[in-house]
Amino acid sequence: MRTICVFTGTRAEYGLLRPVIRALGNESNAIVKLLVTGTHLADSHGATWREMERDDLPAYERIEVLMDSATECGVYTALGLGMIRYGDALRRMAPDLLVLLGDRYEAFAAAAAATVCNIPIAHLYGGELTYGAIDDAFRHAITKMSHLHFASTQAYRTRIVQLGEHPDRVFAVGALGVENIRTLELYSANETARHLNLEAGQPYLLATFHPATRSSKSAHAQLSALLDALDRFPGHAVVMTGANADAGGASINRLLVERAAACPQRYRFAMSLGTHLYLSAAKHACAVVGNSSSAIIEVPTLGVPSVDIGPRQAGRTRADSVISCADDAAQIVEAIRQALSDEFRRTAACSVNPYERPGTTTRIVRELLTQELANLSIKTFYDLRPPLPDPDAGAG
Structure with a gap:
C-alpha cells in the first residue's frame, strides 16, 4: 500500500490535479491524503476549499498560512509560515510520496519542508519558463528538490534533464488542463x-x-x-x-x-x-x-x-x-x-496545441504507483555529455 499526499494551494492548480486525485483514489493499492492550503482558505480569493467539499474527495488537512495580504511582506511571511506548518503536517501524514504542481511560493515551501522530512517529491510541470514572474526561480528550485518529474512537453523534459535530473525519472506527459477540455462536458x-x-x-x-x-x-x-x-x-x-x-x-x-x-x-x-x-x-x-x-x-x-x-x-x-x-x-x-x-x-x-498528449492522467498515476520508492530519495546529478567546453581553456 502506497500513501500519497497531494498538495494544493490555488484554485487553478486544484482544477488541474482533480482528475489525478480521483484516479489515485480509485486505486486499491493507494491511500490519498490532501494537504489544502494557500488561497483555498482565503475569503478574499473565494474560499475555494468549498469547491473541494462539493467534489467529495479524500480526507484532507487544511493548513492556514495567512494568504489575505497580497504584498511582498505577505508573500515571504506566508512562505516562512508555510514551511513550518507544512513540515508539521507532513510529519503527521507520513506519506511515501508528495505530489506538487507548478511554481508558486507555497509549493516551494512544501517542497523544502518535504526535503527536510526526507519525503520524495513528484513534481508536475518543471522545465517551463516564465521570465516575467518570480515563479520562474521557484519552479527550477522545486525541480532540484524533486525526484519524479512530469513535463508538459518534450522540450520541457529536455530542460529538466539539462538541470541535472536523470532522464529515467523525467516524463513528457502533456498538460492536465488540456486533458480536462477533452474529458469534461462543457x-x-x-x-x-x-x-x-x-x-x-x-x-x-x-x-x-x-x-x-x-x-x-x-x-x-x-x-x-x-x-x-x-x-x-x-x-x-x-x-x-x-x-x-x-x-x-x-x-x-x-x-x-x-x-x-x-x-x-x-x-x-x-x-x-x-x-x-x-x-x-x-x-x-x-x-x-x-x-x-x-x-x-x-x-x-x-x-x-x-x-x-x-x-x-x-x-x-x-x-x-x-x-x-x-x-x-x-x-x-x-x-x-x-x-x-x-x-x-x-x-x-485549426492551430496545434504543443501541450496536448493522450493519456496524461493515466501516465502520471501509473508512474506514481509503480516507481520504486526504496532508492527514490537518492539523487545524483546527471551530467550532459559531452561536457560544455571551458571558455578559459588555453588562456594564459
Whole structure:
C-alpha cells in the first residue's frame, strides 16, 4: 500500500490535479491524503476549499498560512509560515510520496519542508519558463528538490534533464488542463451566458490578469493599460476573473471590482469561476485576454484566440493561436483587433496545441504507483555529455 499526499494551494492548480486525485483514489493499492492550503482558505480569493467539499474527495488537512495580504511582506511571511506548518503536517501524514504542481511560493515551501522530512517529491510541470514572474526561480528550485518529474512537453523534459535530473525519472506527459477540455462536458453557449449573467448571444472577452512580479511597472499600471484597451471594444462584454495572491494581486482585484461596479452593463467580475465554468467561458469567448498561463496552455485546444500581455509568461512555448504583445494600451488594442479578425479566428480554430498528449492522467498515476520508492530519495546529478567546453581553456 502506497500513501500519497497531494498538495494544493490555488484554485487553478486544484482544477488541474482533480482528475489525478480521483484516479489515485480509485486505486486499491493507494491511500490519498490532501494537504489544502494557500488561497483555498482565503475569503478574499473565494474560499475555494468549498469547491473541494462539493467534489467529495479524500480526507484532507487544511493548513492556514495567512494568504489575505497580497504584498511582498505577505508573500515571504506566508512562505516562512508555510514551511513550518507544512513540515508539521507532513510529519503527521507520513506519506511515501508528495505530489506538487507548478511554481508558486507555497509549493516551494512544501517542497523544502518535504526535503527536510526526507519525503520524495513528484513534481508536475518543471522545465517551463516564465521570465516575467518570480515563479520562474521557484519552479527550477522545486525541480532540484524533486525526484519524479512530469513535463508538459518534450522540450520541457529536455530542460529538466539539462538541470541535472536523470532522464529515467523525467516524463513528457502533456498538460492536465488540456486533458480536462477533452474529458469534461462543457456548458453550451446559452448555459455559459446564463452562469456569467450575460444575455444569450452577447459577444464577450474573457480576461485574467496577474501581477508580473519581475516587471518594473506597478500592478496598477499593468492592469490600467489592459482596462484602457478593453474600453475600446464597447461591442463586447468583458468577463474578468481575479488575480492570484502574488504581491500586487489585491490592488488588481480592487480595480476589477470597481470597474465591474461602475460599468455593470459591460463588465462582470468573479474571483473564481471554477474549472468547469472557466473552460466553458473560454470556449465561447471571442478571445481570451491577459497574462494567465491558461491562455497559452489550455485555450489553444478550444480553437479560441488568445492575447498574452506583457512579460509574465515570456519564455513559454505557444501555439499559433496566441498573440503576444507588450503591456501598453495601444499594443493591446491592436492585438485584440487581430484576435477578433476573421482571418485570425480561422488560424486559431485549426492551430496545434504543443501541450496536448493522450493519456496524461493515466501516465502520471501509473508512474506514481509503480516507481520504486526504496532508492527514490537518492539523487545524483546527471551530467550532459559531452561536457560544455571551458571558455578559459588555453588562456594564459
